[in-house]
Amino acid sequence: xxxxxxxxxxxxxxxxxxxxxxxxxxxxxxxxxxxxxxxxxxxxxxxxxxxxxxxxxxxxxxxxxxxxxxxxxxxxxxxxxxxxxxxxxxxxxxxxxxxxxxxxxxxxxxxxxxxxxxxxxx
Amino acid sequence: xxxxxxxxxxxxxxxxxxxxxxxxxxxxxxxxxxxxxxxxxxxxxxxxxxxxxxxxxxxxxxxxxxxxxxxxxxxxxxxxxxxxxxxxxxxxxxxxxxxxxxxxxxxxxxxxxxxxxxxxxx
Numbered sequence: 001x002x003x004x005x006x007x008x009x010x011x012x013x014x015x016x017x018x019x020x021x022x023x024x025x026x027x028x029x030x031x032x033x034x035x036x037x038x039x040x041x042x043x044x045x046x047x048x049x050x051x052x053x054x055x056x057x058x059x060x061x062x063x064x065x066x067x068x069x070x071x072x073x074x075x076x077x078x079x080x081x082x083x084x085x086x087x088x089x090x091x092x093x094x095x096x097x098x099x100x101x102x103x104x105x106x107x108x109x110x111x112x113x114x115x116x117x118x119x120x121x122x
Numbered sequence: 123x124x125x126x127x128x129x130x131x132x133x134x135x136x137x138x139x140x141x142x143x144x145x146x147x148x149x150x151x152x153x154x155x156x157x158x159x160x161x162x163x164x165x166x167x168x169x170x171x172x173x174x175x176x177x178x179x180x181x182x183x184x185x186x187x188x189x190x191x192x193x194x195x196x197x198x199x200x201x202x203x204x205x206x207x208x209x210x211x212x213x214x215x216x217x218x219x220x221x222x223x224x225x226x227x228x229x230x231x232x233x234x235x236x237x238x239x240x241x242x243x244x
Contacts, residue, residue: 108230
């Protein structure tokens with residue numbers, strides 16, 4: 001066994017070829033990363049997706065796939081769509097808070113205006 | 123050919139069994155839904171994920187998987203992680219706007235206070 005096989009080839013119990021599509025993104029010291037992505041997408045699908053991408057975008061694609069796979073393992077019903085819902089709620093809350101605060105500004109500015117006007121007529 | 127086969131069995135060119143795990147979620151009139159999920163996860167992985175879930179959560183799991191698959195087809199590098207980044211930026215912007223507006227409230231309230239104080243001493 002070659003101890004320098006990448007985590008994917010180690011997991012798949014196969015020889016790690018020189019031009020292994022997984023090797024640059026799955027170093028042997030992080031076996032969990034490949035296990036997670038393999039469990040959700042399957043090695044074949046991940047390899048196919050990477051092959052369809054230009055080299056310089058593959059690292060980012062692997063990171064986003066790993067993130068989604070981890071979310072799906074953690075939350076098998078909603079996956080990372082659960083995070084999207086949570087963020088949408090946070091945006092809604094922030095926007096409500098903003099509208100409330102903008103109304104407070106309008107009230108305070110009206111008060112300032114009224115006080116200044118009444119000063120002019122004193 | 124049975125015209126009532128679900129979209130998944132039609133796609134996989136197989137007989138649709140009575141207890142087909144896909145049939146409740148992939149009606150024959152929406153073939154694109156299964157095609158998309160199959161392209162990203164593979165039928166076997168989806169079937170495995172659904173089998174591990176209680177019946178009442180499977181419909182929501184299928185919807186979130188379809189959403190993620192569609193995002194990945196539309197954006198092969200970032201998938202729905204791209205949406206998460208976008209939402210995080212929106213939250214940051216809303217929070218910045220909120221902080222700015224809260225500062226405006228504080229300034230306006232200080233002005234009201236000062237005007238009221240100066241009125242008392244006139």
